[in-house]
Amino acid sequence: CNHDRSVPCVWLTVEEAAGFLKVNKSTLYRYIQKGQLKTSRPGGHIIRICLEVLNTFGEEKGDD
Numbered sequence: 281c282n283h284d285r286s287v288p289c290v291w292l293t294v295e296e297a298a299g300f301l302k303v304n305k306s307t308l309y310r311y312i313q314k315g316q317l318k319t320s321r322p323g324g325h326i327i328r329i330c331l332e333v334l335n336t337f338g339e340e341k342g343d344d
Contacts, residue, residue, distance in 0.1 A: 290331040
């Protein structure tokens with residue numbers, strides 16, 4: 281995240297992030313695979329997405 285490090289990032293699951301962006305989970309996975317959306321993978325396969333990153337991404341996508 282490009283946020284102020286004094287404020288912890290709110291991390292969302294793929295399902296929560298898809299709901300936030302109002303897209304299907306498969307669409308969100310496509311954004312991740314294309315490198316359009318930064319993620320964190322604590323523990324390897326678990327994907328978490330920072331809420332601030334989603335806010336910025338939604339604004340750039342026009343928040344369809």
